[in-house]
Amino acid sequence: DIVMTQSPDSLAVSLGERATINCKSSQSVLYNSNNKNYLTWYQQKPGQPPKLLIYWASTRESGVPDRFSGSGSGTDFTLTISSLQAEDVAVYYCQQYYSTPRTFGQGTRVEIK
Amino acid sequence: QVQLVESGGGLVKPGGSLRLSCAASGFTFSDYYMSWIRQAPGKGLEWISYISSSGSPIYYTDSVKGRFTISRDNAKNSLYLQMNSLRAEDTAVYYCARHHYSGSFDYWGQGTLVTVSS
Numbered sequence: 001d002i003v004m005t006q007s008p009d010s011l012a013v014s015l016g017e018r019a020t021i022n023c024k025s026s027q028s029v030l031y032n033s034n035n036k037n038y039l040t041w042y043q044q045k046p047g048q049p050p051k052l053l054i055y056w057a058s059t060r061e062s063g064v065p066d067r068f069s070g071s072g073s074g075t076d077f078t079l080t081i082s083s084l085q086a087e088d089v090a091v092y093y094c095q096q097y098y099s100t101p102r103t104f105g106q107g108t109r110v111e112i113k
Numbered sequence: 114q115v116q117l118v119e120s121g122g123g124l125v126k127p128g129g130s131l132r133l134s135c136a137a138s139g140f141t142f143s144d145y146y147m148s149w150i151r152q153a154p155g156k157g158l159e160w161i162s163y164i165s166s167s168g169s170p171i172y173y174t175d176s177v178k179g180r181f182t183i184s185r186d187n188a189k190n191s192l193y194l195q196m197n198s199l200r201a202e203d204t205a206v207y208y209c210a211r212h213h214y215s216g217s218f219d220y221w222g223q224g225t226l227v228t229v230s231s
Contacts, residue, residue, distance in 0.1 A: 040217035042158075049208055049221035050158065056215055093158055097216035101174040102148070102160040 002026050002096050006105035012113040019081040021108045023094035028074045031098065038098035041070055041079045044107075045090045053092075054079065086112065115139040115220045117209050122225030129199050129229070135192040135209030135222055143187035146212035149194050151205035152224070159205075162194070163212070177203075199229045 003026040013019040029038045037057035042050035052061045054070035057077055067082045081088055089112060094105040121133040135147070148163040162173045162183040171183055182195040192209050206224040213219035 038216060040215070042218075044158075049210075049224060050218070051221075052213065052217055052219045055213060055217040059215075061219065095158070095160075095217065100163075100172045102163075104158040104160070107157045 001101055002029065002099060002103050004094055004096055004103050004105040006092075006094060006108050008108060009106070010109040010111065012111045013081075013084045014113045015086065016083050017113075019084050019088070019110055021079045021092050021094075021110070023072075023077040023079070023105050025075045025077075025096055025098075029096045029098035030074050037073050037077070038096055039070075039072070039077050040095050040097065041068075042093045042095065043088075043090045044093065050093065081110070084110070084112070115211065117211065117220055117222035119207060119209055119222045119225040122207065122227045124228045124230065125199055126231050127200060127229055130195070130197045131199065131227060133194040133196065133207055133209075133225060133227070135194075137190045137192065137209075137211075140211070142185075142190040147185065147192045148210045148212065148218060149183060149192075150208045150210055150218070150221075151203075151227075152208070153202075153205040156205075161207075164192070196227070199227075201229050203227060204229050 005024045007022045039057040041054040044050040058070045069080050071078050091107045091109050093107050116138045118136045149161040164171045164183045180198045184193045208224045209222045210218035211220040
């Protein structure tokens with residue numbers, strides 16, 4: 001199984017400042033045949049299901065604000081919120097869909113400082 | 114609009130069974146792979162199983178193999194999860210989710226809570 005490890009577990013950022021979440025996979029999730037990373041990011045607010053933010057490591061889902069961006073390749077990935085807004089308080093998860101079982105990171109809680 | 118509505122959760126004793134349902138609407142259900150994903154109280158997300166658009170192939174995570182069965186009825190736009198031999202550690206909110214064309218999960222239901230306790 002591919003193990004996904006996020007860091008940090010939580011972070012507090014001032015409104016308008018940058019938030020950066022890291023995700024590391026225990027093996028590469030890059031498919032050489034199409035040069036795509038099978039890595040996605042979700043946002044989960046309290047009492048709600050997760051919401052898809054980013055797929056293929058860096059493609060923003062339709063309707064997701066452009067302050068959210070994803071980067072990285074192979075085994076190391078980053079989700080960046082360029083200017084934190086109050087509505088971004090949530091837990092963020094990375095997930096690989098390179099192989100079965102699909103596996104998630106443990107989550108990173110983002111709060112306002 | 115895409116809607117996924119889970120039902121069938123509740124309180125069950127260890128060793129008992131439950132059948133979860135997920136009613137889909139707002140899209141052509143038979144075109145999409147579907148998954149069940151769960152979240153224990155205060156914990157992270159765990160993918161359990163997926164089923165292809167036609168019903169095969171099917172995959173499970175190891176912790177539920179032999180106990181849980183995923184199925185679908187494309188005529189009824191419904192996804193199911195039969196859960197047998199339930200354990201305390203199966204206590205969680207169970208979500209159904211639609212597979213995005215990339216392979217991630219683009220729509221999730223609101224979830225149904227399963228509590229396994231004596």
